[in-house]
Amino acid sequence: MNVLRNPVTIGFAALGVAIVAAATFAIVPETKQAVILRFENPVTTINQWQPGQVIGRTGAGVIMRIPFIDKIVWVDKRVLDADLDNTLVLSTDQLRLNVDAFARFRIVDPLKAVTSTGSTSATEERVADQLRPLLGNALRNELGKVPFSSLLTPERGKVMDAIQDSLQRNAKQYGVQIVDVRIKHADLPEGSPLESALQSMRTARQQEANTIRAQGQKQAQIVRAEADATAARVYADAFSKDADFYNFYRAMQSYRHTFGADGGPSPEGATTILMSRDNAYLKEFEGRGK
């Protein structure tokens, strides 16, 4: 009775119970899969990902294990990310490209993931580390089969699918399902490839500018010529009614203009006119009598 009343004894007993309970029960959250190792020998997996599974009806929850004998290895159940930065890729047309890509994957076989990486902690990161070079290889291989231009067309999707398939084949051994592979950046490397691209843009702009200018001049010329033609037709329409009278009428106008009699600015210099006696203007000069 006295022993039981001793708070220290009770405390140690409770502590012991708590430790055993903690070692026996574990909560498996929705975001994790658990691999149970019994003396380092995998016995079972809990809350393993399954296609079409609805969240809330998974294996998550409280589990029991043999305390101190079973060890739990946690593996993430969510879609994970393996990033690959600055991979140099050579296309079939010998163009170099700097590619940043990422793969989204899910560990669907946690046991395989644990055994293949030989790790009992941070398995996801180990798997991602393994996937990265595989992704790089897949990128180089698949992008090396296509010309650069097909990366800049809707065909890009096909290339991505090919990369994903190729990666999936290699990733199987890690118990991984590749959800998606995407290219984040595909840039020309700094230096001469970038410079030459900029140079070609520059010349393309110059060409465009010159073309626009020439087109403008062409159109202007056409407009002027059309106006001249219209004017000629208007003149012809009017004057061809009586060509003889036009000749006379226009001559009169021309005389007035040339000799400064049309009210316009008088032509420079004096004019002296030598007239023959037979001139039509002087016909009446000598009188009718003659």
Add this chain to the structure above:
Amino acid sequence: MITLPRWFRRPSILMNETPGGPWGSGGDDDKSGPRNPWAVPPGGRKTGQRPTALDEFLKRARGSYGGGGNGGGPQLPAGINARNLWLIGVGLIVAAWVLFTSIHQIGPQQRGVVTYFGRYSGILEPGIRLTLPAPIVDVEKVDVEQVRNDDFPREGGENVLTGDRNIIDLAYTVRWRVENPRDFVFEIKDPEETVRATAESAMRAVVATTTLNDAIGAGRTQIEARVTRAMQQVLDDYQAGVRVQGVSIKQASAPASLVDDFNAVTAAQQEAVANLNNARSYSQQIIAHAQGEAAAFDKVYEQYKLAPEVTRRRMYYETMEAVLAKTDKVIVETPGVSPWLPLDKMRKLPDVQAGQPAPQQQAQGAQK
């Protein structure tokens, strides 16, 4: 691994407190191992740690029955009071724990994702909500209404390849929000980063199929719509529980080093327009002039037709009159007689004629 340590750590503290006091063995803060509080002078503890309210309370309680300082082994001081105090202390801690972990205040823009022993069990709507306490039920609050803005790149602009192998300087913003808090919490690791990566890849994929002129000009709205669609599709594939509200291109321009060349194109366009305008104005002038002259001729001709001979004579005389009135005249009487010409006066004439503006003659020629 979040709930697990909390789950077993907490009871162990409670257990330790019962026999040894809050500074007793196994406590989180005590590194020096089990120590009996009764053996320590009351002031000794204060060097390292602040006394909590419970410390004060216990100290006062101990003081009331005096003989606590007898030291030695772990011996419970006599009296039922001490036992009760322990029970009250533990009860208070448990009550506070339950209170704090079972009442959840969900803001109007939030939803609470509830897990029951780690397993998803439902969503808490806004308001004050009650659940079972912590190790059993865990609630994660997710902001679903707030629209999040992600800028790409985080500052400045980035070079993006267009379909016609040009490079543009691009900066854009993606607006998105959480649509399905359950998927957002459970399906994707680091959903924010996933949205970013998806946006970048979608934008580049779309720009890679557009031409330079579309990308920096009229095609922007279309690009925005296509990127929004592409992003949504990818995120739905991941079951990210994210709704992409929209993508807006803040800047899409030629690279800085090519700005002059792009401006040259604009200048050329304006020059072409100016050229054309000049031509049009010339065209208006020349046609109006022709019409005016033709109309004048028509009027005169109308009258001339009525009396051709008289009109012709009249016009002739009037013209000659006007012309000859202003000039020097020499009339040569008989053929064979050479008149004396004032050559010194005439000498000027060739100069003047040479100086006379040639275009005028040409213009008149054209009018004919």
